[in-house]
Amino acid sequence: MMNTKSAILAAFATAALSIGTAAAQQNGKIRVTAGSSDLNAMWVELANTYEELNPGITVVLDNSSRSYDDLVQATLRDAITNSLPDVSFQGANRLRTFTDRGLAVPLNQFLNDDVSGSRQALAPGVAAIGAFKGETYALGFGVAVPTVFYNLDLVVQAGGDPKNPPATFDEIIEIGRRITDLQEGNVGVVYQSNANDFFWQAIMFSQGASMMNADETKIDFDSPEGLKALNIIRKIGGSGQAAHQMSQDQARAAFAAGKVGIIFDSNSNLPRFEDASEGQFELAVGGFPLLSQRAQLPAAGSVAMMFATDPEQQKLAWDFMKFAAGPAGQSIVARKSGWLPANEYALRASEELAEHFAQNPYYEPMLKQVPLLRVWYSFPGENALKVTKVLVDGVTSVMTQTASPEDALSTMSHETRTLLNIQQ
Structure with a gap:
């Protein structure tokens, strides 16, 4: 029987092999909005990497909002015109803005029914960050302190x-x-x-x-x-x-x-x-x-929410969200944003991420205060x-x-x- 670390590594290996499998079998387009625009390089690399791993899938990225609250207002306007994105990376403190309005799609069914390697590579904390009143409405993406x-x-x-x-x-x-x-x-x-x-x-x-x-x-x-x-x-x-x-x-x-x-x-x-x-x-x-x-200290950063309502678009949205919260996406978070990865499995099992933090002492004081974090x-x-x-x-x-x-x-x-x- 594998020990915990071996199981995590195995899940990562499976995820690496299976990333994009579900999405790559079809052509499609997924609309993604994100805040804030000062992290443009990260958002662009996230979209481009997903497209490379999923031939036939186009990511239509809009990361023009300067702040989380600007993105909230833009998203609420989209709701009025029935033009919500499939996936949106919102500020972690605005989760209930969308749950209270019934706009964020519940994710428990996706989390419970998915048995893929990419699902196994999501640590429990990834879902816990986006939980509200017993239901998960978002996946943790990047943690700001x-x-x-x-x-x-x-x-x-x-x-x-x-x-x-x-x-x-x-x-x-x-x-x-x-x-x-x-x-x-x-x-x-x-x-x-x-x-x-x-x-x-x-x-x-x-x-x-x-x-x-x-x-x-x-x-x-x-x-x-x-x-x-x-x-x-x-x-x-x-x-x-x-x-x-x-x-x-x-x-x-x-x-x-x-x-x-x-x-x-x-x-x-x-x-x-x-x-x-x-x-x-x-x-x-x-x-x-x-x-x-x-x-204690507030944890900010970004969570990925699903707004897609069409079943086929939901499949694409879920695949993209798993990618963003999984090993490949979390590596991009660490290298391009300064955020801490939300997926603790990535921190524990990814040699690339371990080396990244070991080589950059600037992260030490941030990591020391992680145990003090609570929701923004x-x-x-x-x-x-x-x-x-x-x-x-x-x-x-x-x-x-x-x-x-x-x-x-x-x-x-x-x-x-x-x-x-x-x-x-």
Whole structure:
């Protein structure tokens, strides 16, 4: 009898031989949408590789959405015009947007009935990431974690130790202030908080706090932890970001150009920052600062959902989704995105992936915080996107020093309760 590792390796071998078998027996076209567009190279390679493995199948790829929420809006418009894609790679926090509307196709039947090698190569966690109320509606594709990136050249100029970059919020804010004081247009710290609520949740979860209580009848961020989070954000703004408020893309471009000392961003930007820093400045990567022994962190990234309703298109969609979440697709994720693969079998059984992470020490702090990850919370109801905007606007008002933490928290709490129609 094979041991566990042998069984996993056997499943991978079978999957490698059988990838595309079901789809290659017919001609067809599959429409795929994906976010975000700054990962263009990954999405294109994913589509091209699948086509190469499946002669006769064309992948019509649309990865023009700049953010997950842009993709959500585009997808909801497609639903109105009855033109949904067959497969869509959505932000993990927007799963219930589509389950609540009955748009995402349940996958339990596909998972239970499929006995192929490519199905065996999907770790249980791949389905668990996309599970909601006992049904799987998506397959995990890539995992993003909140990460700290350092321009060590600027850190050193500001008196920091390149072997021990600042790790706590207090240390980061102090070095950030000194970097800003160097002038020449430098910004000490950028905390990415004006595109979505990922980093708002990160600073809350790092204190062991939550967005809502277990039965979603009460918001939990209207609390001492919420006020502490906003006070930290106020200090970050005061260290320089308030005077140089930038969009998410502008901030990433500024860091890549060597003008930002420290940036809080998704690990998906690692390949971009590696390329930009080469020969320009020394890059370092750190884990998100933790504020409690009960700390957790939100897991972002991408999940693959099926929207196809025609049975034949569903077969193609399922085959493509298995490919994306399987060994070949997960290798592309690791090499092209900076995301961590969602399929733990790929991490455990793929020599290529093991070597990739072993040769790149930048991933070490990210991998260390994987045990702390929890789902990037999505608020209930049809006003979920509006709640996100309320939170982003509140955090931004504190970052730009236009509202006090106390006033912003009061506004965020009141407007969220109103949108969710709750009393407390």
